[in-house]
Amino acid sequence: MSDEPLDQVANLRDVAHSDPRLRPGVLWRSAQPQVGDGTPREVDAWPPATVLDLRSAAEVPGTGHPLLAPGTEVHSVPLLDHAGDPNALEQRRRPLVDVYLSMLEQGTGLLRAADLVASSPAPVLVHCAAGKDRTGLVVALVLRLVGVPREAVLADFALTTDAMPDVMRRLLATSPLPPGADLSTLPAEYFTAPTDALAAVLDVWDAHEGGTAGWAIAHGAAPDLVDRLRAQLL
Structure with missing residues (x-):
């Protein structure tokens, strides 16, 4: 069991580590921030100037985004409408490669997120719930558009696997599972960052x-x- 405190944003990193040409402090990725989180150790200033929240409406608490404050603009860019819906269990059992490819079929949300990264004040934080699937696709798109090598994009994506125990601890502590939900019925890849799906x-x-x-x-x-x-970014 990890000793990472529950009041620290999980799965947070600056994507500049992916390529020496990328400027640090411009684009961050993470799991969802929560009310009461402290300033992350990984950054010099918090909150970021721009936040892209990729979660669906069902995943966002009625109290609003915890990072919404003077000097921070939060944009809602939902990528999976069924996320957070307790009645959409079959959707959550689909192979991740199918989920990822389905996000490409529309493309609108991915491109809106990429456009906001390009046009918004930095640092820009991109997050969903775990900071894995939806965040992974947006970050991959942005990195490939600026020429970051394919293998470097996959390597950044894979880092989330190590962060998943902390991600799940925080998610379960604040968002209990709906009645009848059983994590053991989900495919194992839902708790890792499967590079074959992103590939x-x-x-x-x-x-x-x-x-x-x-x-x-x-x-x-x-x-x-x-x-x-x-x-x-460069």
Whole structure:
């Protein structure tokens, strides 16, 4: 059992570690922050200037976002409408590769998140509930759009596996399971960061004419998105 305190944001890291060309202090990723969290040890200042919350409406408490404060702007960019719905158990048992590829089919939320990363004051924090699946896709998209190598993107994604015990401790401490829910019925990959699932997404982007940028443009991204991301992150 981890000794990480419950009042520290779990699975938090600066994605600049992925590539020496990335500027530190610009883009962070994490699991969901919670009321009462202290200033994370990993950063010099808290809260971030911009927060992208990828959770569905059912996952967000009625009290609002815990990081909403003067100087911090929070954007809601839900990526999975069924997340947090206790009646959507079958959705939560789908193989993660299917879940990830389904997020690509629409593309709108992923591209809106990438556009906000490009245009918002830094540091920008991207989070969902665990900071694993939805956050993983948004971060992967942004990193690939600015040319971070595929293997570096997968390596950053894989780091979440080690963070999952702390993530689950915090989630279960504040959000008890609905009646009848049983974590043991979920696929084991739901408690890790399976690189093969993310690799399937990268395959789609790599196979597209023009690569990841070509995929983004084909799904409605602004023509200058890559240029603005590069100006923000590099």
